[in-house]
Amino acid sequence: xxxxxxxxxxxxxxxxxxxxxxxxxxxxxxxxxxxxxxxxxxxxxxxxxxxxxxxxxxxxxxxxxxxxxxxxxxxxxxxxxxxxxxxxxxxxxxxxxxxxxxxxxxxxxxxxxxxxxxxxxxxxxxxxxxxxxxxxxxxxxxxxxxxxxxxxxxxxxxxxxxxxxxxxxxxxxxxxxxxxxxxxxxxxxxxxxxxxxxxxxxxxxxxxxxxxxxxxxxxxxxxxxxxxxxxxxxxxxxxxxxxxxxxxxxxxxxxxxxxxxxxxxxxxxxxxxxxxxxxxxxxxxxxxxxxxxxxxxxxxxxxxxxxxxxxxxxxxxxxxxxxxxxxxxxxxxxxxxxxxxxxxxxxxxxxxxxxxxxxxxxxxxxxxxxxxxxxxxxxxxxxxxxxxxxxxxxxxxxxxxxxxxxxxxxxxxxxxxxxxxx
Amino acid sequence: xxxxxxxxxxxxxxxxxxxxxxxxxxxxxxxxxxxxxxxxxxxxxxxxxxxxxxxxxxxxxxxxxxxxxxxxxxxxxxxxxxxxxxxxxxxxxxxxxxxxxxxxxxxxxxxxxxxxxxxxxxxxxxxxxxxxxxxxxxxxxxxxxxxxxxxxxxxxxxxxxxxxxxxxxxxxxxxxxxxxxxxxxxxxxxxxxxxxxxxxxxxxxxxxxxxxxxxxxxxxxxxxxxxxxxxxxxxxxxxxxxxxxxxxxxxxxxxxxxxxxxxxxxxxxxxxxxxxxxxxxxxxxxxxxxxxxxxxxxxxxxxxxxxxxxxxxxxxxxxxxxxxxxxxxxxxxxxxxxxxxxxxxxxxxxxxxxxxxxxxxxxxxxxxxxxxxxxxxxxxxxxxxxxxxxxxxxxxxxxxxxxxxxxxxxxxxxxxxxxxxx
Numbered sequence: 020x021x022x023x024x025x026x027x028x029x030x031x032x033x034x035x036x037x038x039x040x041x042x043x044x045x046x047x048x049x050x051x052x053x054x055x056x057x058x059x060x061x062x063x064x065x066x067x068x069x070x071x072x073x074x075x076x077x078x079x080x081x082x083x084x085x086x087x088x089x090x091x092x093x094x095x096x097x098x099x100x101x102x103x104x105x106x107x108x109x110x111x112x113x114x115x116x117x118x119x120x121x122x123x124x125x126x127x128x129x130x131x132x133x134x135x136x137x138x139x140x141x142x143x144x145x146x147x148x149x150x151x152x153x154x155x156x157x158x159x160x161x162x163x164x165x166x167x168x169x170x171x172x173x174x175x176x177x178x179x180x181x182x183x184x185x186x187x188x189x190x191x192x193x194x195x196x197x198x199x200x201x202x203x204x205x206x207x208x209x210x211x212x213x214x215x216x217x218x219x220x221x222x223x224x225x226x227x228x229x230x231x232x233x234x235x236x237x238x239x240x241x242x243x244x245x246x247x248x249x250x251x252x253x254x255x256x257x258x259x260x261x262x263x264x265x266x267x268x269x270x271x272x273x274x275x276x277x278x279x280x281x282x283x284x285x286x287x288x289x290x291x292x293x294x295x296x297x298x299x300x301x302x303x304x305x306x307x308x309x310x311x312x313x314x315x316x317x318x319x320x321x322x323x324x325x326x327x328x329x330x331x332x333x334x335x336x337x338x339x340x341x342x343x344x345x346x347x348x349x350x351x352x353x354x355x356x357x358x359x360x361x362x363x364x365x366x367x368x369x370x371x372x373x374x375x376x377x378x379x380x381x382x383x384x385x386x387x388x389x390x391x392x393x394x395x396x397x398x399x400x401x402x403x404x405x406x407x408x409x410x411x412x413x414x415x416x417x418x419x420x421x422x423x424x425x426x427x428x429x430x431x432x433x434x435x436x437x438x439x440x441x
Numbered sequence: 442x443x444x445x446x447x448x449x450x451x452x453x454x455x456x457x458x459x460x461x462x463x464x465x466x467x468x469x470x471x472x473x474x475x476x477x478x479x480x481x482x483x484x485x486x487x488x489x490x491x492x493x494x495x496x497x498x499x500x501x502x503x504x505x506x507x508x509x510x511x512x513x514x515x516x517x518x519x520x521x522x523x524x525x526x527x528x529x530x531x532x533x534x535x536x537x538x539x540x541x542x543x544x545x546x547x548x549x550x551x552x553x554x555x556x557x558x559x560x561x562x563x564x565x566x567x568x569x570x571x572x573x574x575x576x577x578x579x580x581x582x583x584x585x586x587x588x589x590x591x592x593x594x595x596x597x598x599x600x601x602x603x604x605x606x607x608x609x610x611x612x613x614x615x616x617x618x619x620x621x622x623x624x625x626x627x628x629x630x631x632x633x634x635x636x637x638x639x640x641x642x643x644x645x646x647x648x649x650x651x652x653x654x655x656x657x658x659x660x661x662x663x664x665x666x667x668x669x670x671x672x673x674x675x676x677x678x679x680x681x682x683x684x685x686x687x688x689x690x691x692x693x694x695x696x697x698x699x700x701x702x703x704x705x706x707x708x709x710x711x712x713x714x715x716x717x718x719x720x721x722x723x724x725x726x727x728x729x730x731x732x733x734x735x736x737x738x739x740x741x742x743x744x745x746x747x748x749x750x751x752x753x754x755x756x757x758x759x760x761x762x763x764x765x766x767x768x769x770x771x772x773x774x775x776x777x778x779x780x781x782x783x784x785x786x787x788x789x790x791x792x793x794x795x796x797x798x799x800x801x802x803x804x805x806x807x808x809x810x811x812x813x814x815x816x817x818x819x820x821x822x823x824x825x826x827x828x829x830x831x832x833x834x835x836x837x838x839x840x841x842x843x844x845x846x847x848x849x850x851x852x853x854x855x856x857x858x859x860x861x862x863x
Contacts, residue, residue: 032477034468035651037459041482046456055454056489058482060463067478074496173832229457238457293743299729300722303743307721310797310834312745318753319743321715321725327740331782360753375732408572410595412732 020191022048023079024058025071027087027096028170031060040085040168040175047179051187052196052242053081063093069103076104076163081191086170088153090132096167097156101140104160108138111145114154121152146182150174157186164190197249201237201260203267204276204425205437208235214263224256233404233418234276266434269425276424277305283431284315284365291427292361293319294332294353296344297371297387301420318361322353332356343380345370347388347399347441354390354397365430367391367423371402374411384411387419391426391438398439400426442613444470445501446480447493449509449518450592453482462507462590462597469601473609474618474664475503485515491525498526498585503613508592510575512554518589519578523562526582530560533567536576543574568604572596579608586612619671623659623682625689626698626847627859630657636685646678655826655840656698688856691847698846699727705853706737706787713849714783715741716754716775718766719793719809723842740783744775754778765802767792769810769821769863776812776819787852789813789845793824796833806833809841813848813860820861822848 024041031038041058048055056079061071068087075082087096101108115137122129136153139145146155151174157166166183168175203211208230212219215237218226224241237260241252257271269279284291293302293316303319306312320331325344328334334352342348353368371387372378385404390397402422404415429438446463453460463480470477478501483493490509497504509518523530537559544551558575561567568577573596579588588605590597625633630650634641637659640648646663659682663674679693691701706713715724715738725741728734742753747766750756756774764770775790793809794800807826812819824844826837851860 030651031464032467032480033471034464034466034477035653037461037464039459042453042456042459044456045454049455056484056486057493058454060480062478064478071479177831229452231457295722298726300717300725300741300743303722303745304720304726307743307745307795308835317744317746318749319722319741319745321722321729321741321743322739323725323729323735323741324739327783330784331740361749362752373729409599410572413730414595 020080021054021056022081022083023075024055025068025075025082025084026058026060026170027063027068027084028060029062029064029093031086032062039172040170043172043176044083044085044179047184050196050198051184051191052240053187053191063087063095065095065099068095068099072100072103072165076165080162081164081166081187083166083168085168085175088136088155088167088169090130090136090152097138097140100158100165100167104140104158104165106140106142106158106160109141110137111139111154114139114145114147117147117154118152144186146178146186148174149177149181155182157183195244195246195249196240196242197246197253198238198240199253199257200272201239201257201264201268202270202273202275203235203237203264204269204421206235206264206267211235211237211264211267215260218256218259221256224252226256226260233414233421266429266432266437269428275305276421276428278309280424280427280431281306281309281312281315283428285311287431289315289364289431290361291316292357292363292366293423294357294366294368295319295321296323296328296353296369297373298369298416298420298423299323301416302367302369302423305420305424317363318357320357320360328353328356331360333359343378343382345372345378345382345386345388347390347401350388350390350399351392351397354392358392358394365391365393365427367427369419369423371415371419373416373419374407375409377407383407385415385418387415387422389419389423389426391423391430393430396435398426398430398435399441400439401441442502443476443478444503444505445497446477447490447497447504447506448480448482448592449485449490449506450482451484451486451515453508454484461594462592465594465598466505466507466601469606472618472620473606473613475609475613485509485517487517487521490517490521494522494525494587498587502584503586503588503609505588505590507590507597510558510577510589510591512552512558512574519560519562522580522587522589526562526580526587528562528564528580528582531563532559533561533576536561536567536569539569539576540574566608568600568608570596571599571603577604579605617666617668617671618662618664619668619675620660620662621675621679622694623661623679623686623690624692624695624697625657625659625686626691626843628657628686628689633657633659633686633689637682640678640681643678646674648678648682655836655843688851688854688859691850697727698843698850700731702846702849702853703728703731703734703737705850707733709853711737711786711853712783713738714779714785714788715845716779716788716790717741717743718745718750718775718791719795720791720838720842720845721745723838724789724791724845727842727846739785740779742779742782750775750778753782755781765800765804767794767800767804767808767810769812769823772810772812772821773814773819776814780814780816787813787815787849789849791841791845793837793841795838795841796829797831799829805829807837807840809837809844811841811845811848813845813852815852818857820848820852820857821863822861823863
């Protein structure tokens with residue numbers, strides 16, 4: 020069973036938007052065990068859309084089109100698909116009632132052109148749109164299945180969850196697929212792959228390595244008759260991976276290090292204070308992306324200048340004069356200052372050279388020092404990314420912030436010998 | 442002249458990464474006046490890649506492939522392209538020397554498999570890689586041009602700038618294309634489009650509206666014999682747009698509001714202090730993404746709890762008890778506190794409900810209050826995004842941070858009557 024994605028929209032071909040729908044759908048289809056072999060982007064053009072769909076139908080079992088379901092004359096997807104497949108359109112009363120209701124609730128009159136959005140393919144399955152006006156739909160013909168979805172992610176994503184996934188599961192799921200993401204920090208992709216190289220050749224579950232923003236992850240995917248069996252097969256392999264990688268693993272199916280850090284802080288009832296120099300707010304931003312972060316995080320200080328490091332955080336002018344702002348001692352003093360100012364139980368700090376250029380004193384871009392303190396013990400980590408030049412700034416800042424979160428989670432996991440490296 | 446993009450990589454089909462290369466290349470080709478009519482994604486599979494390339498060559502003048510130039514056996518792009526086109530590969534001495542040097546500088550030995558990265562198509566143009574090991578290349582045959590580029594954006598983007606764009610300009614530019622992005626803040630896309638609706642029907646320069654992360658922009662593109670002529674044509678239209686939109690425009694060809702804010706701060710020799718609650722570091726992060734931000738920004742306080750608002754920023758406990766944390770008075774007092782703690786000339790603050798849910802007191806997600814003070818005058822702005830529920834948190838935080846930056850730039854532009862709205 021294989022699938023092809025077609026994203027429709029001239030705005031994608033002009034580079035005005037990133038095609039996040041294709042990523043979302045690719046991931047969801049992979050999780051269903053359906054292989055996406057091709058994805059295409061085509062503009063709002065009748066002929067090219069029809070050609071692209073015809074080719075997709077010739078080589079793929081399932082074709083998912085996203086975009087082009089709006090009310091304007093540019094929105095051609097539904098019309099062109101039905102023409103190409105030889106399926107007539109009919110007006111769907113429930114879709115029309117929903118669209119009318121949608122406008123009524125917003126207190127704006129429904130334009131006549133919105134009426135065309137209530138047209139659906141004869142004999143197809145309709146997916147109603149809980150966030151917008153355009154319904155989605157699925158049409159089957161000659162053993163092929165074509166699914167049409169609205170383009171905006173805030174409409175497409177819930178429609179997939181609520182309508183399309185259940186539809187596909189019912190229709191195509193022979194057995195069940197379960198997948199787990201084992202997320203690590205502190206090891207490169209190739210070093211990780213080496214430690215589990217024998218597992219990478221497995222067939223069921225499969226194990227595949229990926230690198231992502233300075234992290235490495237392993238995806239374990241199992242197929243079995245029931246989802247419980249598939250989950251058990253996954254879990255056995257995850258246990259084996261755990262025995263190889265140990266505390267390098269910060270989570271399984273966790274969205275990111277900030278989630279692990281916040282969860283462990285909540286569990287331990289501790290609060291975190293933050294002092295940031297080169298990351299300048301990024302650690303605080305990541306922590307507070309986790310809903311409920313306010314339970315564990317109250318105060319962050321962005322101390323971008325030496326003066327603020329001295330005045331607000333109490334860093335010693337002498338240390339700054341002797342060693343500069345990017346050194347282990349300043350990181351240590353910043354963490355102590357953050358603990359004091361925030362009144363938290365634990366504080367983490369970072370000072371470094373984000374780049375793209377080296378510091379005036381010749382310290383390289385990508386060098387940072389981080390400290391974590393609980394008021395009694397202080398741990399210091401030195402990080403060198405080796406990245407400089409254009410594009411390095413964002414990467415270096417992100418990796419520094421990940422190291423800070425990694426120190427927090429290792430502390431709370433009791434892995435004190437791995438928090439610092441100095 | 443039209444172009445097709447082929448992104449190669451199973452990791453894209455699995456949804457592990459977003460295809461940002463396709464967006465980058467689409468935008469760059471549009472700026473060169475070359476239409477991208479299709480973009481495709483295909484996995485690391487010899488047969489499907491060859492089929493996709495063959496079809497692309499049958500319908501497009503220029504085909505750009507990205508990804509699959511690495512050293513492992515999965516990396517097939519160069520080999521498959523040369524086979525499909527009937528062009529032999531040769532080892533390029535300069536590319537090999539560069540790869541050897543690349544490993545030498547990192548102090549790691551070059552693996553034998555990296556040697557294959559020095560192979561390039563016979564008779565092609567080589568683009569050397571300033572950020573990695575894989576060179577890119579262009580091959581011409583039978584009136585078609587195929588360009589191969591490495592997948593990682595930090596290698597692809599500079600290679601395009603340094604090698605591919607000059608190559609394409611020399612080969613395909615008949616006349617010159619100049620494009621300007623007019624960026625606005627504080628007006629929706631459709632309201633903006635209404636004010637310039639007559640300009641949207643123009644042919645040369647063309648004017649096209651776009652919406653992006655709570656902002657609206659107009660792209661003006663002119664084609665002429667020389668780039669000076671094209672630039673003059675653009676500038677005349679930009680002047681007309683300025684007369685319609687006035688100070689809603691924060692920049693032309695500016696990457697974002699943070700750049701305008703930092704630039705104006707530098708010009709005026711003033712420093713900015715920041716106090717953030719719901720945005721929790723995002724304003725500081727955006728300001729410090731601008732290289733050289735340290736000249737104008739020294740101190741940010743993330744005050745996520747009431748206690749920190751009181752203790753660090755001096756917000757009144759009485760105000761918090763009476764009105765809650767999200768109100769105009771707390772924003773005002775936070776800005777005053779930020780000015781005092783930072784010692785800056787100007788301070789901006791934000792307090793709000795990021796979402797996805799309303800506050801316990803029933804204040805809606807997307808509501809925020811911002812204040813800007815210079816110690817004498819204080820301006821307050823109330824923002825309601827109307828976004829709540831899944832996905833709203835990131836959007837609301839971003840829009841709040843943009844409003845803070847907008848207030849800073851309006852203050853420095855002397856537009857004092859537009860800074861606040863309360």
